[in-house]
Every structure is written in structure tokens, then in C-alpha cells.
Amino acid sequence: MTKILMMGTRKDETLFANQWAKDHDVSLTTSTEFLNNETYHLLKGFDGLCLQQTMGLPDDMYARLKKDGFTQIAQRSAGVDMYHLEEAKRQGIKITNIPAYSPNSVAEFVVSSALNAIRHTHAIQNRVSKHDFSWDQSILSREIRSLTIGILGTGKIGQIAAQIFKGFGATVIGYDLYQNKSAKNFLTYKDDFDDFLKKSDIITIHMPLTPENYHQFNEEALKKMKPGAILINAARGGIVDTKALLKMVDSGHLSYCVLDTYENEMPFVTKDWTEKSLEDPVLEALLEHENIQYTPHIAFYTDMAIENLVCGGLQACLDILKTGDSAYVVNR
Incomplete structure (x- = not known):
């Protein structure tokens, strides 16, 4: 069974995430932690990543992800300026976003x-x-x-x-x-x-x-x-x-x-x-x-938007794991 780690998870996201995992026969683990050097150890044993980063990743982390077998990062937002897209591409890490969630x-x-x-x-x-x-x-x-x-x-x-x-x-x-x-x-x-x-x-x-x-x-x-x-x-x-x-x-x-x-x-x-x-x-x-x-970046914050962000991010993650591609890759 495919194992996905969903990081930066808020309580309001869990209901939608758990239902999506059940519908798609995926083993989903949620964590409130964000990805950084101190939390990297949490990735062990997972196939895919669905993140809600606010801070960026260290440039050398993309090579580390590649070495550990990761091929994608599914960001649960439209914006991806927190990522070094070119470095991720060089390391074969495809980053996806949700361009139109609501x-x-x-x-x-x-x-x-x-x-x-x-x-x-x-x-x-x-x-x-x-x-x-x-x-x-x-x-x-x-x-x-x-x-x-x-x-x-x-x-x-x-x-x-x-x-x-x-x-x-x-x-x-x-x-x-x-x-x-x-x-x-x-x-x-x-x-x-x-x-x-x-x-x-x-x-x-x-x-x-x-x-x-x-x-x-x-x-x-x-x-x-x-x-x-x-x-x-x-x-x-x-x-x-x-x-x-x-x-x-x-x-x-x-x-x-x-x-x-x-x-x-x-x-x-x-x-x-x-x-x-x-x-x-x-x-x-x-x-x-x-x-x-x-206001703290909450213009998008409606129930419909959260559902679309969660399900869209997880689906993009699963698509890359299964097919190697997603329509929402931003660093081709």
C-alpha cells in the first residue's frame, strides 16, 4: 500500500485527508510538523510527501530527498516561492501546486x-x-x-x-x-x-x-x-x-x-x-x-477551498507516485 506523509497538517484538514485516503486505499500519516533538517527523520518509510511549507527548504535537502528515493513534493497551495524549483528539478524532484482551489x-x-x-x-x-x-x-x-x-x-x-x-x-x-x-x-x-x-x-x-x-x-x-x-x-x-x-x-x-x-x-x-x-x-x-x-493570509480560508487543497495535493502526490507525472508540476 502506498504510504504518504502529509506535513504541516492543521486540524481542519484532517477530515478531508482521512476521507481521501480511505477512498483511494492509501496509508496516510499526518503531522503538524513542517519539513526542515530537524524533522527530516519523520520521512523514513514513506513513498510520497504532501507539504504545506511556509519556510523554504535548505538547498542541499533536495539531493538528500533524491538519495532517499523521493521523487516529488506536493505543495498544498498555489504559491511555490518557498521552494528552489531549479535545484529540485536538477535532483529529479517534481513539485506540484494547486493553482485554482477556490x-x-x-x-x-x-x-x-x-x-x-x-x-x-x-x-x-x-x-x-x-x-x-x-x-x-x-x-x-x-x-x-x-x-x-x-x-x-x-x-x-x-x-x-x-x-x-x-x-x-x-x-x-x-x-x-x-x-x-x-x-x-x-x-x-x-x-x-x-x-x-x-x-x-x-x-x-x-x-x-x-x-x-x-x-x-x-x-x-x-x-x-x-x-x-x-x-x-x-x-x-x-x-x-x-x-x-x-x-x-x-x-x-x-x-x-x-x-x-x-x-x-x-x-x-x-x-x-x-x-x-x-x-x-x-x-x-x-x-x-x-x-x-x-489578516494572516486567510482570504482563501473556506471549507470548499480546504477540501480542494487537501484532496488536490494528495491526488497530485499519488499521480506522480503511480504514473511519474501530474498536470500540476511547476518545475518541468
């Missing part, structure tokens, strides 16, 4: 965050908690239908977000180096990135992180955004230069920012730091800022 979950989170931002929900709740029930212009809201929404990256998530925003009556524009014909049903493409920045009241990012778009939203790009605009990033943290973002929000050039991802989040996300010092002044500044909403 685009609706992220799109719905983005739209709800945009609504909360323009309706000043956070500020109003803070005032009410102090028994301040007054009205003034600082909490005067705009309506979605009066705004231009900029969708950066028009794949599955971006298109669904565009469709929902359009349903509110908003003007929706998009920017993508690879335009999708289907997206044109919900948005109008801008060919110039600077024009896209200047026209958008709200920009929401839906791109993978690449070397080319690392810190694409640096100080120069943020200054080109419309004064008073809102930036939403539920994609990858490295696309936004966080220090530059804080500067632009502090100056008032950006009125609000929603971050579901932060470029240095890996040590923190999925962990309880209640009794610990963060020792990250940038993250602390985000958390303390009244005009920034930070």
Missing part, C-alpha cells in the same frame, strides 16, 4: 474588504466601542457604483472579483500582460500600467510573485496611484514594498490598505504568537496602523 473564496474576501474599507467599518467600530456615536465627514462613505476598480492580474480570481464588482455597478478596469478574452465580459483593459494606476480608486492584486514583479508596488508606483486610493493585496506579499506602502499611507496619499499577505510573513502565519514578541517593527507598524487592515 478562486471564489479569495474574490469574495477582496470584495468584502473593499466594502469595509469604503464604509469605514473599522473606524466606526472603534468609535462605537468608545461610545462615540457621532457623525462627521471622516466616516462619510462612497458607493461602489461610483468607483473605478482596478484588477491587476485577470486570471480566475481576478475575473471573479471583476464580475462581483461589476455586479455592484462599478467601473472595472484591468491590467495584465496576458489579456483574457473572457475577462472582457467584466472589465476594460488598460494597456499602460501608469494609466491603470492613475484611474483606479481601488486596486486589487491577483498575480503570482515572480522576480519581475517583486516590489512592483514600490514608492514610485504607489505615488502614481490616485490620491486617496485604496490598495488590496490578497496575492503575494513580495509584490508590495511594505515600507514604501507605510510611507504612502502615513502621508495620506493612500487612504487605506488591505493586506492579506505580508512579504516577511513566513515566520508568523498559521502560528499563535499571543505570548511572544514579534520582533518585526514593520509588521508591528502594520498591525498598529488605523488605516491598514492586516
Whole structure:
């Protein structure tokens, strides 16, 4: 019987994982541990690996995996920037991801965050908690239908977000180096990135992180955004230069920012730091800022998404073990 080790397992994943293993006649062992040099010994006796890494692997671990007979790593996420893909390829380790586990979950989170931002929900709740029930212009809201929404990256998530925003009556524009014909049903493409920045009241990012778009939203790009605009990033943290973002929000050039991802989040996300010092002044500044909403990479976090991530990851692992390949290999 095929033996798979599923690491980084959370309690909410176990029901779906156990049912999948039963349906596919696989011996599945789950562990809350993440893969590193200290936990490598847990791999002994297993055929395949299904991981939920946040931190990367040491480069020499890929050769170690090869030596111990492993041929794949099935990552339970869309992002794979925590892996050295070329080194894994050199060692014959195929890495898979789950490119589309529930685009609706992220799109719905983005739209709800945009609504909360323009309706000043956070500020109003803070005032009410102090028994301040007054009205003034600082909490005067705009309506979605009066705004231009900029969708950066028009794949599955971006298109669904565009469709929902359009349903509110908003003007929706998009920017993508690879335009999708289907997206044109919900948005109008801008060919110039600077024009896209200047026209958008709200920009929401839906791109993978690449070397080319690392810190694409640096100080120069943020200054080109419309004064008073809102930036939403539920994609990858490295696309936004966080220090530059804080500067632009502090100056008032950006009125609000929603971050579901932060470029240095890996040590923190999925962990309880209640009794610990963060020792990250940038993250602390985000958390303390009244005009920034930070959430710990949970835009995707719905029951349907978790089921698809677990079952999709385990299936990709089994496919490679049985056939040597998967449709979701990212380092061919």
C-alpha cells in the first residue's frame, strides 16, 4: 500500500485527508510538523510527501530527498516561492501546486474588504466601542457604483472579483500582460500600467510573485496611484514594498490598505504568537496602523477551498507516485 506523509497538517484538514485516503486505499500519516533538517527523520518509510511549507527548504535537502528515493513534493497551495524549483528539478524532484482551489473564496474576501474599507467599518467600530456615536465627514462613505476598480492580474480570481464588482455597478478596469478574452465580459483593459494606476480608486492584486514583479508596488508606483486610493493585496506579499506602502499611507496619499499577505510573513502565519514578541517593527507598524487592515493570509480560508487543497495535493502526490507525472508540476 502506498504510504504518504502529509506535513504541516492543521486540524481542519484532517477530515478531508482521512476521507481521501480511505477512498483511494492509501496509508496516510499526518503531522503538524513542517519539513526542515530537524524533522527530516519523520520521512523514513514513506513513498510520497504532501507539504504545506511556509519556510523554504535548505538547498542541499533536495539531493538528500533524491538519495532517499523521493521523487516529488506536493505543495498544498498555489504559491511555490518557498521552494528552489531549479535545484529540485536538477535532483529529479517534481513539485506540484494547486493553482485554482477556490478562486471564489479569495474574490469574495477582496470584495468584502473593499466594502469595509469604503464604509469605514473599522473606524466606526472603534468609535462605537468608545461610545462615540457621532457623525462627521471622516466616516462619510462612497458607493461602489461610483468607483473605478482596478484588477491587476485577470486570471480566475481576478475575473471573479471583476464580475462581483461589476455586479455592484462599478467601473472595472484591468491590467495584465496576458489579456483574457473572457475577462472582457467584466472589465476594460488598460494597456499602460501608469494609466491603470492613475484611474483606479481601488486596486486589487491577483498575480503570482515572480522576480519581475517583486516590489512592483514600490514608492514610485504607489505615488502614481490616485490620491486617496485604496490598495488590496490578497496575492503575494513580495509584490508590495511594505515600507514604501507605510510611507504612502502615513502621508495620506493612500487612504487605506488591505493586506492579506505580508512579504516577511513566513515566520508568523498559521502560528499563535499571543505570548511572544514579534520582533518585526514593520509588521508591528502594520498591525498598529488605523488605516491598514492586516489578516494572516486567510482570504482563501473556506471549507470548499480546504477540501480542494487537501484532496488536490494528495491526488497530485499519488499521480506522480503511480504514473511519474501530474498536470500540476511547476518545475518541468
